[in-house]
Amino acid sequence: xxxxxxxxxxxxxxxxxxxxxxxxxxxxxxxxPAEVDRSAADIIDADGMVVMPGGVDIHSHIAxxxxxxGRKMRPDDSRGHERPSxxxxxxxxxxxxxxxxxxxxxxxxxxYDYVEMGYTTVMEGASPPLMARHTHEEFEDIPILDKGGxxxxxxxxxxxxxxxxxxxxxxxxxxxxxxxxxxGFGIKIVNPGGVENFKYxxxxxxxxxxxxxxxxxxxxxxxxxxxINDELGLPHVPHIHGxxxxxxxxxxxxxxxxxxxxxxxxHFTHLQFMSYGGEMGKPVRSAAEVTAxxxxxxxxxxxxxxxxxxxxxxxxxxxxxxxxxxxALTGNKWFNDDVEAETGGGVTPCVYRKSNPFNAVQxxxxxxxxxxxxxxWRVYLTTDHPNGGxxxxxxQVIRMLMDRDFxxxxxxxxxxxxxxxxxxxxxxxxxxxxEIAIITRAGTAKRIGLxxxxxxxxxxxxxxxxxxDMEDREAMFARPRYVFKDGVLVARDGQIxxxxxxxxxxVSPDYDTAIEKEVRRHIxxxxxxxxxxxxxxxxxxSNGRQVACKP
Amino acid sequence: xxxxxxxxxxxxxxCLCDDIRVEIENDRIVKAKRACANGRGMFMDYDPxxxxxxxxxxxxxxxxxxKACARILDDAESPLIYGLSSTSxxxxxxxxxxxxxxxxxxxxxxxxxxxxxxxxxxxxxxxxCTLGEVANRADLVIFWGCNPAEAHMxxxxxxxxxxxxxxVPEGRKDRTVWGVDVRPTKTSRMVxxxxxxxxxxxxxxxxxxxxxxxxxxxxxxxxxxxxxxxxTELAHAMKxxxxxxxxMGMGLTMTRGRDLNVRELFAxxxxxxxxxxxxxxxxxxxxxVAGADQVMTWQTGYPFAxxxxxxxxxxGPGEFTAVDVLARKEADAALxxxxxxxxxxxxxxxxxxxxxxxxxxxxxxxxxxRTAEIxxxxxxxxxxxxxxxxxxxxxxxxxxxxxxxxxxxxxxILQDIMEAMQT
Ligand SMILES: [Zn+2]
Numbered sequence: 001x002x003x004x005x006x007x008x009x010x011x012x013x014x015x016x017x018x019x020x021x022x023x024x025x026x027x028x029x030x031x032x033p034a035e036v037d038r039s040a041a042d043i044i045d046a047d048g049m050v051v052m053p054g055g056v057d058i059h060s061h062i063a064x065x066x067x068x069x070g071r072k073m074r075p076d077d078s079r080g081h082e083r084p085s086x087x088x089x090x091x092x093x094x095x096x097x098x099x100x101x102x103x104x105x106x107x108x109x110x111x112y113d114y115v116e117m118g119y120t121t122v123m124e125g126a127s128p129p130l131m132a133r134h135t136h137e138e139f140e141d142i143p144i145l146d147k148g149g150x151x152x153x154x155x156x157x158x159x160x161x162x163x164x165x166x167x168x169x170x171x172x173x174x175x176x177x178x179x180x181x182x183x184g185f186g187i188k189i190v191n192p193g194g195v196e197n198f199k200y201x202x203x204x205x206x207x208x209x210x211x212x213x214x215x216x217x218x219x220x221x222x223x224x225x226x227x228i229n230d231e232l233g234l235p236h237v238p239h240i241h242g243x244x245x246x247x248x249x250x251x252x253x254x255x256x257x258x259x260x261x262x263x264x265x266x267h268f269t270h271l272q273f274m275s276y277g278g279e280m281g282k283p284v285r286s287a288a289e290v291t292a293x294x295x296x297x298x299x300x301x302x303x304x305x306x307x308x309x310x311x312x313x314x315x316x317x318x319x320x321x322x323x324x325x326x327x328a329l330t331g332n333k334w335f336n337d338d339v340e341a342e343t344g345g346g347v348t349p350c351v352y353r354k355s356n357p358f359n360a361v362q363x364x365x366x367x368x369x370x371x372x373x374x375x376x377w378r379v380y381l382t383t384d385h386p387n388g389g390x391x392x393x394x395x396q397v398i399r400m401l402m403d404r405d406f407x408x409x410x411x412x413x414x415x416x417x418x419x420x421x422x423x424x425x426x427x428x429x430x431x432x433x434x435e436i437a438i439i440t441r442a443g444t445a446k447r448i449g450l451x452x453x454x455x456x457x458x459x460x461x462x463x464x465x466x467x468x469d470m471e472d473r474e475a476m477f478a479r480p481r482y483v484f485k486d487g488v489l490v491a492r493d494g495q496i497x498x499x500x501x502x503x504x505x506x507v508s509p510d511y512d513t514a515i516e517k518e519v520r521r522h523i524x525x526x527x528x529x530x531x532x533x534x535x536x537x538x539x540x541x542s543n544g545r546q547v548a549c550k551p
Numbered sequence: 552x553x554x555x556x557x558x559x560x561x562x563x564x565x566c567l568c569d570d571i572r573v574e575i576e577n578d579r580i581v582k583a584k585r586a587c588a589n590g591r592g593m594f595m596d597y598d599p600x601x602x603x604x605x606x607x608x609x610x611x612x613x614x615x616x617x618k619a620c621a622r623i624l625d626d627a628e629s630p631l632i633y634g635l636s637s638t639s640x641x642x643x644x645x646x647x648x649x650x651x652x653x654x655x656x657x658x659x660x661x662x663x664x665x666x667x668x669x670x671x672x673x674x675x676x677x678x679x680c681t682l683g684e685v686a687n688r689a690d691l692v693i694f695w696g697c698n699p700a701e702a703h704m705x706x707x708x709x710x711x712x713x714x715x716x717x718x719v720p721e722g723r724k725d726r727t728v729w730g731v732d733v734r735p736t737k738t739s740r741m742v743x744x745x746x747x748x749x750x751x752x753x754x755x756x757x758x759x760x761x762x763x764x765x766x767x768x769x770x771x772x773x774x775x776x777x778x779x780x781x782x783t784e785l786a787h788a789m790k791x792x793x794x795x796x797x798x799m800g801m802g803l804t805m806t807r808g809r810d811l812n813v814r815e816l817f818a819x820x821x822x823x824x825x826x827x828x829x830x831x832x833x834x835x836x837x838x839x840v841a842g843a844d845q846v847m848t849w850q851t852g853y854p855f856a857x858x859x860x861x862x863x864x865x866x867g868p869g870e871f872t873a874v875d876v877l878a879r880k881e882a883d884a885a886l887x888x889x890x891x892x893x894x895x896x897x898x899x900x901x902x903x904x905x906x907x908x909x910x911x912x913x914x915x916x917x918x919x920x921r922t923a924e925i926x927x928x929x930x931x932x933x934x935x936x937x938x939x940x941x942x943x944x945x946x947x948x949x950x951x952x953x954x955x956x957x958x959x960x961x962x963x964i965l966q967d968i969m970e971a972m973q974t
Pocket of ligand 1: 061387
């Protein structure tokens with residue numbers, strides 16, 4: 001039993017905005033004071049400190065084939081970013097595991113870095129179904145954190161065949177089967193149809209372009225998967241990375257895609273990369289106003305930003321053509337992996353420079369989106385780790401949002417060309433701690449569909465972060481005083497003190513089992529592994545937690 | 552009585568064929584249908600009968616053996632851990648954990664096969680694809696410095712030569728197939744066009760192809776013993792195909808030029824993607840050598856040749872690669888798992904290995920085990936132990952044990968050793 005008393009509590013799900021409250025913990029859950037024998041409880045006096053639920057990241061790339069290709073390709077990202085193994089207890093002998101890396105850190109280091117920053121749940125942004133087993137194997141080596149993965153479906157042959165033949169019920173049953181088979185958590189759509197077309201050295205640029213060989217369009221893929229998401233009652237909503245990522249003028253197609261989803265629930269990820277103005281070949285401009293306006297007008301839409309942070313990082317996405325383009329543009333090394341009948345993807349290192357006008361505009365777009373989207377429950381903090389920058393930069397971004405002077409100081413340092421006519425100086429908004437708690441845990445947990453996380457109400461998982469209340473918000477959020485996971489103190493003063501496994505959340509929606517025969521035939525015809533070997537069994541997850549669907 | 556297991560996974564080579572029908576009588580495999588000669592040998596020759604571990608020439612209990620292992624590792628100042636390529640990722644994970652715990656140097660068989668491929672990847676990246684993309688799409692396949700007809704016997708029928716796919720409905724007929732090697736092989740007999748190059752000239756030939764594809768005029772009439780006309784033809788085939796794949800092997804990685812050869816091939820493939828789609832498929836040998844790369848990378852950030860001596864991973868191909876460590880006599884104890892360095896290493900390295908206390912975990916008493924201080928006859932992952940394996944294209948498959956085991960798994964024993972250690 002633990003009591004965290006006298007702290008100022010920010011618990012937006014329960015409407016608590018900086019009130020002094022005592023939080024009681026028993027058996028890994030938040031409980032009412034009546035359930036606790038105070039004399040037997042460990043008491044943390046959080047007088048003058050800030051208490052929040054543990055951080056919940058809605059979109060980050062931490063595990064799986066692409067991430068590991070990034071690690072392997074970048075020994076330069078590892079060197080100088082080493083974390084030694086450390087003894088936690090003498091008897092029994094317990095050590096943390098050593099590791100390396102910054103933008104593509106090894107698995108154990110990824111977990112420790114997140115936890116030491118006060119995060120307790122992280123969702124992996126994109127796993128090819130065929131590589132789900134790999135993703136889960138890495139999850140097993142990402143301790144402490146709870147995790148789950150979104151499964152790539154926007155270029156899936158079975159689904160596109162169903163759409164062409166107007167068999168959306170069949171597609172629905174397949175998606176249900178696929179989520180269960182991959183132990184995935186939700187539907188991810190990346191450049192629908194464009195990744196398939198890249199296998200012919202082409203792409204899609206418009207919602208009504210044709211996918212080669214399937215006679216379907218990005219629009220129909222989006223509509224069908226959104227309908228399926230609803231039919232299956234998945235905890236999360238369709239998680240969408242649209243068309244033309246990273247290209248000048250893509251804000252128009254992004255706005256069109258957002259509007260196409262009007263009336264449907266959807267999450268648009270790393271909106272920053274999708275909100276550029278200007279024409280190809282001309283200087284890029286921020287078009288954050290364009291996309292933010294559409295988001296503000298559509299209450300069913302949520303976004304995460306994918307903020308750019310200046311410095312070296314590694315970009316990776318299932319959007320194969322994007323990575324090739326970046327490689328061709330920069331000459332940086334390039335990894336690509338086309339995955340049979342499902343998807344593709346690539347990895348390219350990248351340096352975001354203040355002095356580079358394009359990079360500086362990318363930086364501006366992210367901040368402007370944060371400041372222009374009015375409802376904090378619908379805009380979430382991410383860097384699309386590691387695409388915009390490593391997640392370890394979140395505290396810096398938080399300070400940018402909370403501290404206009406700090407933000408403007410940074411603004412003065414960026415490319416003059418990008419500063420010209422920029423909107424950012426006009427945006428006076430400063431985020432409050434309450435709003436930060438929404439965009440980093442309350443809002444994200446709710447949108448992912450993890451009702452027992454992101455808040456401190458009775459019954460919630462006792463994932464709790466206690467911060468010293470410092471004027472320098474970057475320092476404050478970089479090194480919390482205490483981090484509890486399931487009621488266990490796992491980090492103190494920014495250092496891991498206990499290692500334990502985390503959970504993997506997944507869904508397994510019901511479906512008409514008649515689909516299995518068709519899936520079997522599809523796998524026999526289109527894959528190089530047997531149907532029997534495709535699915536990840538429950539036994540392969542040492543700490544899985546199935547989350548119910550509500551069809 | 553005969554029992555039958557369908558869809559067993561063959562854990563002999565990097566093809567990981569997962570359609571084997573295994574027949575078992577009295578706990579021994581008597582048939583392995585659909586398996587190639589290599590796979591059949593693996594399934595049928597293996598005797599899963601539990602055997603006692605051996606310490607200093609004497610059969611002992613597992614408990615005693617584990618204690619003896621712990622003592623060796625406790626006493627070692629500079630232990631070397633090597634192997635990993637034929638065991639499951641579950642065992643590989645435990646092995647890296649042990650290395651981390653004791654500050655060991657750890658290296659995998661990658662360093663003597665496709666290590667240079669890894670170095671090339673670190674220099675340039677790698678445009679690759681899963682084997683199903685080759686089967687479904689590739690209208691041009693090139694075998695360069697590899698001989699799947701003998702080393703990956705079912706590669707042709709399952710992935711690269713004959714399978715029918717969505718875009719190659721006629722299978723073999725829809726594919727143009729080239730081979731490049733320094734001598735005719737069983738594989739070169741299967742291709743449409745074979746280019747025999749002079750030994751040691753891969754780099755030159757690859758550079759020439761890159762230059763040609765970039766529009767440079769080549770003045771030499773022959774490159775690497777190959778008439779320029781033949782290379783012109785190959786370059787043309789490359790840039791006009793829809794989806795090309797080049798399967799590459801140790802003919803590039805283990806001959807003069809090594810990683811530079813592979814780099815040039817990777818650069819060629821990346822270049823080709825400005826005109827069409829092209830992928831490279833490294834033909835990884837052992838069943839889970841790709842998995843060893845993966846596990847090492849996700850746990851340490853590096854694929855092989857790692858030292859934990861400083862308390863964190865430090866990467867050093869040439870420095871912490873097992874052959875070099877042994878040749879320089881830097882290790883004072885060794886733990887060898889699922890490989891046979893005594894049979895494959897250069898004489899100097901193998902001879903030194905015999906002089907230091909060595910622990911071997913292996914289902915078979917291989918050459919290394921015979922001279923080792925301790926031999927631990929563990930279960931064979933894929934036959935009498937279940938486990939996860941990564942195919943040469945990094946698709947992972949869970950191989951279910953096909954016969955009951957009386958033997959401990961590698962990971963069980965490694966766990967026991969860690970628990971028995973003082974440090
Ligand atoms: Zn992402």
